Amino acid sequence: MATTVPKIKFREPQIEMAHGAGGKASRRLVEGLFVPLLFEPACGPLGDAAHIQINGTRIAMTTDAFVVNPLRFPGGSIGDLAINGTVNDLAVSGARAEAIVITFVLEAGLPTEILEAEVRAIADAARLAGVRVAGGDTKVVEHGKADRMYVTTTGIGRLIPGVSISPQSVRPGDRILLSGPIGDHGVTILLARGELDLEAEVKSDTRSILPMIESMVRAAGSGIRWMRDPTRGGVATSLNELARDCGLGIVLREDCVPVRDAVRGACELLGLDPLHIANEGQFLAVVARDDSDAALAALRATPGGAEARMIGEVRGEPAETVLVATSYGGSRVVDMLVGDPLPRIC
Amino acid sequence: MRFVDEFRSPELIGKAGEEIRRLADPRRHYRIMEVCGGHTHAIYRFGLKDLLPSNVELIHGPGCPVCVLPMGRIDDGLSLTAHPEFIFAAFGDMMRVPGTHGSPLEHKARGMDVRIVYSPADALKLARSNPRKHVVFFAIGFETTAPSTALTILQAKAEGVRNFSVFCNHVTIIPAIRAILDSPDMRLDGFVGPGHVSTVIGCRPYEWIATDEGKPVVVSGFEPVDILQSIVMLLGQLRNGEARVENQYKRVVPWEGNRAALRAMAEVFELRPYFEWRGLGFISQSALKIRAGFAEWDSEQRFSVPGIRVTDPKAAQCGEVLKGVLKPSQCKLFARECTPEQPIGALMVSSEGSCAAYYNYQHHKPVTIANAAAG
Numbered sequence: 001m002a003t004t005v006p007k008i009k010f011r012e013p014q015i016e017m018a019h020g021a022g023g024k025a026s027r028r029l030v031e032g033l034f035v036p037l038l039f040e041p042a043c044g045p046l047g048d049a050a051h052i053q054i055n056g057t058r059i060a061m062t063t064d065a066f067v068v069n070p071l072r073f074p075g076g077s078i079g080d081l082a083i084n085g086t087v088n089d090l091a092v093s094g095a096r097a098e099a100i101v102i103t104f105v106l107e108a109g110l111p112t113e114i115l116e117a118e119v120r121a122i123a124d125a126a127r128l129a130g131v132r133v134a135g136g137d138t139k140v141v142e143h144g145k146a147d148r149m150y151v152t153t154t155g156i157g158r159l160i161p162g163v164s165i166s167p168q169s170v171r172p173g174d175r176i177l178l179s180g181p182i183g184d185h186g187v188t189i190l191l192a193r194g195e196l197d198l199e200a201e202v203k204s205d206t207r208s209i210l211p212m213i214e215s216m217v218r219a220a221g222s223g224i225r226w227m228r229d230p231t232r233g234g235v236a237t238s239l240n241e242l243a244r245d246c247g248l249g250i251v252l253r254e255d256c257v258p259v260r261d262a263v264r265g266a267c268e269l270l271g272l273d274p275l276h277i278a279n280e281g282q283f284l285a286v287v288a289r290d291d292s293d294a295a296l297a298a299l300r301a302t303p304g305g306a307e308a309r310m311i312g313e314v315r316g317e318p319a320e321t322v323l324v325a326t327s328y329g330g331s332r333v334v335d336m337l338v339g340d341p342l343p344r345i346c
Numbered sequence: 347m348r349f350v351d352e353f354r355s356p357e358l359i360g361k362a363g364e365e366i367r368r369l370a371d372p373r374r375h376y377r378i379m380e381v382c383g384g385h386t387h388a389i390y391r392f393g394l395k396d397l398l399p400s401n402v403e404l405i406h407g408p409g410c411p412v413c414v415l416p417m418g419r420i421d422d423g424l425s426l427t428a429h430p431e432f433i434f435a436a437f438g439d440m441m442r443v444p445g446t447h448g449s450p451l452e453h454k455a456r457g458m459d460v461r462i463v464y465s466p467a468d469a470l471k472l473a474r475s476n477p478r479k480h481v482v483f484f485a486i487g488f489e490t491t492a493p494s495t496a497l498t499i500l501q502a503k504a505e506g507v508r509n510f511s512v513f514c515n516h517v518t519i520i521p522a523i524r525a526i527l528d529s530p531d532m533r534l535d536g537f538v539g540p541g542h543v544s545t546v547i548g549c550r551p552y553e554w555i556a557t558d559e560g561k562p563v564v565v566s567g568f569e570p571v572d573i574l575q576s577i578v579m580l581l582g583q584l585r586n587g588e589a590r591v592e593n594q595y596k597r598v599v600p601w602e603g604n605r606a607a608l609r610a611m612a613e614v615f616e617l618r619p620y621f622e623w624r625g626l627g628f629i630s631q632s633a634l635k636i637r638a639g640f641a642e643w644d645s646e647q648r649f650s651v652p653g654i655r656v657t658d659p660k661a662a663q664c665g666e667v668l669k670g671v672l673k674p675s676q677c678k679l680f681a682r683e684c685t686p687e688q689p690i691g692a693l694m695v696s697s698e699g700s701c702a703a704y705y706n707y708q709h710h711k712p713v714t715i716a717n718a719a720a721g
Contacts, residue, residue, distance in 0.1 A: 016452060018451075024687055265347060330397055332393045342439070
């Protein structure tokens with residue numbers, strides 16, 4: 001029997017927080033350790049959900065873990081994130097979520113009312129998103145061995161007809177669409193932790209993006225080349241991954257990227273770039289130039305999509321790079337997030 | 347957004363760009379140093395280099411407090427809090443700066459109680475809410491952050507908070523500029539002066555640069571319009587053969603500085619006889635230490651500090667880059683062994699360090715982007 005020795009490239013001695021932050025370190029861990037040991041060499045670039053075939057039917061499948069402090073924050077809670085995050089991962093892979101199973105990891109001593117509130121949040125979010133919770137599991141760990149509660153989900157979905165997305169289908173001239181203002185979720189969490197003594201009128205954008213994606217698909221169909229929900233690592237990280245996967249360049253117009261004033265203000269104060277901040281209810285789409293106006297119009301006409309914008313385009317050069325053009329003729333390269341975004345003071 | 351958008355107005359930026367091209371003598375090459383790391387960051391972030399003619403060159407100065415801190419000080423600070431009854435508190439800026447055995451964040455991953463604070467007052471608050479632990483605030487920064495450290499020490503003394511001390515790494519900007527000017531390989535035409543430092547020290551401390559060294563200084567704000575206007579003012583002086591200190595950042599910087607802040611600093615701090623700067627070596631009277639009257643709140647006087655000295659890797663040319671002799675990309679390690687994720691030199695760690703700014707924001711091939719689609 002021929003065995004191939006998997007090539008493990010991940011050589012870092014211990015796991016750091018950065019490996020979970022969604023940026024470069026996360027990518028190194030996934031590509032250097034998980035992919036070589038777990039996946040077939042031909043499985044291609046990693047998307048938000050896997051597409052698998054069972055008895056001739058193709059379904060999409062995704063899994064996600066939710067660890068957030070605080071559990072509740074303006075605009076949502078860990079329960080909302082668990083449902084919406086799963087529905088959204090399936091949606092940007094071109095699938096409509098059908099069923100989700102959930103595992104709770106609970107710390108002994110967790111007040112029942114906290115758990116109940118999250119189970120209610122899950123039920124409400126599932127109803128809103130039109131997805132069934134089909135099963136689950138519960139584990140309890142000793143007090144001090146977990147931060148109150150962790151939630152993991154696995155979701156399966158049915159592929160939306162007429163959509164076929166992959167980074168390889170992206171071409172120079174394609175347009176980049178963004179569903180709405182960025183940074184709301186990440187800044188909300190940062191402020192909700194209460195460590196910065198900053199207050200701002202901002203709430204998480206957690207929501208299902210499926211309705212927006214469905215109407216965009218109806219309008220632009222096969223013109224949609226690629227989609228991604230820019231969660232951890234933000235828009236900059238998602239687009240850098242795309243640039244790398246398709247080998248092309250991406251040029252954004254900074255003045256076209258919608259950012260609320262409260263988010264901009266917090267980012268200015270803390271020295272953070274909104275392009276690196278996490279979102280939970282937005283998505284990016286690359287659409288063929290000829291279909292982009294129709295896609296944008298459909299997005300804007302869908303409830304929750306009024307603030308969608310065309311933010312830039314795909315170029316042949318500079319390859320594998322994301323460039324931001326300022327309104328006054330300057331430009332800068334925007335890289336993936338490195339580690340967690342840290343406030344800059346001195 | 348008010349106080350931001352006005353200073354990023356494409357119209358004003360365009361005008362300033364035109365003015366720079368009008369004032370810059372095409373037969374001359376201008377080397378202008380922006381002293382402050384905040385300016386370096388802004389110049390890259392806003393792509394301002396694209397707006398300057400090729401004969402106006404910006405040299406990045408030593409004004410990034412994280413970058414000039416020797417690795418031994420980080421080791422010293424982290425050695426203080428190795429025991430579980432200690433908390434290591436510092437600004438986010440410090441968290442990824444490597445010590446010999448890893449950065450504060452890596453120590454946190456291994457179990458050290460490491461906290462990011464937004465101000466020294468938050469570190470004091472941490473001490474009040476953790477009475478069984480001792481909080482060491484790892485203080486860094488120029489005169490920008492030193493007053494808040496001083497006020498926090500005064501507050502700790504007034505309240506009698508005894509489980510709090512400061513590991514003081516505050517440095518002062520003027521000796522660093524003097525060291526740059528004394529360096530024989532430097533040829534500079536003028537300085538974009540630090541903005542936030544000057545809110546505290548005012549503009550007078552720079553006058554010797556104009557009178558003794560004959561080089562103009564313009565204290566500048568941090569937005570694109572600020573920086574370009576400061577360059578306009580510098581080129582104007584150079585064209586007229588003048589050398590004066592001017593204040594472009596009048597909306598924030600008073601000419602005489604902030605007397606209350608200076609008083610608090612004078613009460614709590616005195617000058618160290620000498621202090622090591624990464625890349626620049628030992629500079630006399632260039633850093634602050636906590637006066638004996640506040641020894642209780644000085645980690646170095648209260649605990650024994652090993653005084654670790656670490657030499658930078660030979661291949662890293664941080665010193666040359668810091669002095670503006672080399673561009674970041676001319677260092678042998680740049681973007682190869684040394685990246686923001688796995689930094690070898692400190693200039694790669696802080697986003698205000700010129701190497702990190704260059705790495706993050708600079709692209710090698712000019713690209714025409716005027717007509718990028720958007721809507």
